[in-house]
Amino acid sequence: MPSADAATVAGVTSGADGLADLPPSPAVWCSGLRKRYGRRTAVDDVSFTVGRGEVVGLLGPNGAGKTSVIKMLLGLVRPDAGEVLLLGRPSTDPRSRSAVGYLPELFRYQPWLTAAEVLDLHVKLAGADVPPAERRECLALVGLAERAGDRVGGFSKGMQQRLGLAVALVARPELVVLDEPTSALDPLGRVDVRDIVLSLKSRGVAVLLNSHLIGEVERVCDRVVILDEGRVAASGTLAELLGQREVRLRLAGADGPAEDRMRAAGALTRSGDWFTVQLASDDDGVTVPDLVRDLVGLGVRVHAVEPVRISLEERLLAVLRHEEPGHEEPTP
Amino acid sequence: MISLTVAGLTLREAFRRRVVWALLVLTVVLLVLSGWGFSRLIGLDTDLGTMTSGEARLIASVLLNLIMFGFSLIAAIGTAFLAGPTLSGEVESGQALAMLARPVRRSSVLLGKWLGLLTFGCGYVILAGLAQLLVVRWAVGYWPPDPAIGLLLLAAETVVLLTLALLLSSVVSPMASGIIAVGLFGATWVAGVVGGIGAALGNEGVERVGSVSRVILPTDGLWRGAMNGFQDPFALAQMGQGEAGFPFLSDAPLTPAYLAWAAVWIAVVWGLTALSFQRRDI
Numbered sequence: 001m002p003s004a005d006a007a008t009v010a011g012v013t014s015g016a017d018g019l020a021d022l023p024p025s026p027a028v029w030c031s032g033l034r035k036r037y038g039r040r041t042a043v044d045d046v047s048f049t050v051g052r053g054e055v056v057g058l059l060g061p062n063g064a065g066k067t068s069v070i071k072m073l074l075g076l077v078r079p080d081a082g083e084v085l086l087l088g089r090p091s092t093d094p095r096s097r098s099a100v101g102y103l104p105e106l107f108r109y110q111p112w113l114t115a116a117e118v119l120d121l122h123v124k125l126a127g128a129d130v131p132p133a134e135r136r137e138c139l140a141l142v143g144l145a146e147r148a149g150d151r152v153g154g155f156s157k158g159m160q161q162r163l164g165l166a167v168a169l170v171a172r173p174e175l176v177v178l179d180e181p182t183s184a185l186d187p188l189g190r191v192d193v194r195d196i197v198l199s200l201k202s203r204g205v206a207v208l209l210n211s212h213l214i215g216e217v218e219r220v221c222d223r224v225v226i227l228d229e230g231r232v233a234a235s236g237t238l239a240e241l242l243g244q245r246e247v248r249l250r251l252a253g254a255d256g257p258a259e260d261r262m263r264a265a266g267a268l269t270r271s272g273d274w275f276t277v278q279l280a281s282d283d284d285g286v287t288v289p290d291l292v293r294d295l296v297g298l299g300v301r302v303h304a305v306e307p308v309r310i311s312l313e314e315r316l317l318a319v320l321r322h323e324e325p326g327h328e329e330p331t332p
Numbered sequence: 333m334i335s336l337t338v339a340g341l342t343l344r345e346a347f348r349r350r351v352v353w354a355l356l357v358l359t360v361v362l363l364v365l366s367g368w369g370f371s372r373l374i375g376l377d378t379d380l381g382t383m384t385s386g387e388a389r390l391i392a393s394v395l396l397n398l399i400m401f402g403f404s405l406i407a408a409i410g411t412a413f414l415a416g417p418t419l420s421g422e423v424e425s426g427q428a429l430a431m432l433a434r435p436v437r438r439s440s441v442l443l444g445k446w447l448g449l450l451t452f453g454c455g456y457v458i459l460a461g462l463a464q465l466l467v468v469r470w471a472v473g474y475w476p477p478d479p480a481i482g483l484l485l486l487a488a489e490t491v492v493l494l495t496l497a498l499l500l501s502s503v504v505s506p507m508a509s510g511i512i513a514v515g516l517f518g519a520t521w522v523a524g525v526v527g528g529i530g531a532a533l534g535n536e537g538v539e540r541v542g543s544v545s546r547v548i549l550p551t552d553g554l555w556r557g558a559m560n561g562f563q564d565p566f567a568l569a570q571m572g573q574g575e576a577g578f579p580f581l582s583d584a585p586l587t588p589a590y591l592a593w594a595a596v597w598i599a600v601v602w603g604l605t606a607l608s609f610q611r612r613d614i
Contacts, residue, residue, distance in 0.1 A: 071613070076433060078611065126434050126435060
């Protein structure tokens with residue numbers, strides 16, 4: 001993203017204090033993030049935004065740079081280049097994190113404190129005014145109401161991750177960053193996390209979710225950013241990324257004209273009797289019936305017609321294996 | 333505000349991890365034993381005859397310095413091993429991630445840790461030292477000439493060492509930082525003794541070893557100032573010039589210039605720690 005955009009976003013932000021009619025700045029805006037560790041480039045020219053109230057999934061293989069990106073957003077790691085605005089403030093200003101909740105991938109809390117004391121500490125550090133009843137509710141939300149007075153040192157990994165989730169939620173955040181929030185959780189815990197993310201979304205809280213559980217991401221995210229080798233390999237809304245559909249046809253007697261007709265409908269691949277036609281994302285639903293009618297008209301015998309929907313997992317694998325180009329988000 | 337919260341947290345850690353209780357037990361044992369030992373000094377039969385109360389006070393003055401050195405050693409090791417894990421340990425374990433992602437300046441967190449450790453270390457040295465002085469007064473009736481200055485310098489020595497341990501903790505692993513800090517503390521003390529022997533022998537080169545080490549790390553210099561506040565002013569005169577290298581007697585109080593240097597040293601090392609912690613990737 002060119003730096004002129006940075007100036008625009010910063011300008012809107014700084015002016016927004018006095019101009020209530022301007023739209024709020026995005027929850028996260030980052031541009032050109034770059035980080036090297038020794039000779040290895042961990043993150044290279046990463047730019048994306050998370051709108052207010054939007055749930056964005058950060059996907060990618062191990063070592064793709066997802067956690068490094070998150071740490072740069074939160075000011076934990078210094079980027080070698082690039083800019084970050086959190087809720088309208090540059091991330092170099094600690095106040096940019098005053099309404100940010102964070103569950104780190106490596107979740108560890110003071111083992112000599114009780115769960116309730118950990119929440120009290122984070123409320124103090126956040127400078128928030130959260131009454132004790134609301135803190136207890138927060139612990140109850142993650143299933144730790146009964147363990148509020150127990151020392152964290154005695155908690156299982158799953159319980160510590162639940163506590164981390166409560167810590168991320170306790171100070172009334174406007175942006176929640178969850179780095180692998182379900183890595184230590186059982187299936188019930190995963191459902192709880194999904195419900196919590198959906199509840200945050202319904203309350204207009206923005207969420208940046210890094211998870212290997214693609215199914216979870218597909219269920220809760222509005223948009224997805226796919227990182228590979230430190231770069232944005234693909235990004236877009238789920239409709240943009242998955243909107244592309246295919247139809248598989250098993251045909252007999254398909255000759256040149258029949259193949260030309262199929263190519264007119266979309267990109268064609270053939271494997272024996274099976275033909276796969278990629279359909280446009282804005283397909284109005286008549287392409288396939290018209291294609292079948294024309295194929296029959298050309299004397300082709302149609303044995304099977306199967307619609308194929310691409311899952312986010314397939315899309316992710318295709319992008320990471322460089323089998324197809326990622327859908328780049330249009331730069332504003 | 334953030335600093336006070338973190339300072340409170342650091343003190344709470346020292347209590348919850350039973351560091352305070354362990355030190356308390358150790359100190360009480362040391363006080364009881366020293367009280368018993370001091371009370372046996374008067375009327376002690378030696379090869380030179382029975383010790384008078386005046387001689388006993390003289391010996392007490394020297395022994396007091398030895399015990400105070402023990403306390404400063406306990407405080408030094410205690411704070412160094414508390415300060416060591418505090419930055420690098422929390423970064424390694426991941427505890428720092430959630431805390432530093434809050435709207436806090438890293439320098440405020442550092443200041444809080446430093447204040448917490450300072451309260452702990454200085455509190456220990458002053459209370460344990462005062463208790464020891466009272467024990468000696470009860471046992472042999474000796475009261476040092478400048479107890480307040482002595483205790484404050486002992487506390488300052490602790491502050492120097494914990495500031496050094498914090499700096500090391502911001503750049504090396506938790507265990508290494510504790511070991512290096514205590515090692516440097518011991519090395520400076522030994523260098524001070526070597527310097528004292530050099531002075532007694534009139535060898536300027538050897539004497540300079542002590543002077544230089546006292547400038548590089550002011551723990552030994554401050555310790556010598558503290559000893560000067562605790563010891564009987566006549567002790568040195570009675571020991572004679574030949575004993576000037578004795579490690580548990582100090583021949584002169586600290587100069588204001590040296591105290592100013594110690595303050596500058598603490599400020600500079602603290603600043604370096606803040607800079608290093610600020611730039612560190614968590």
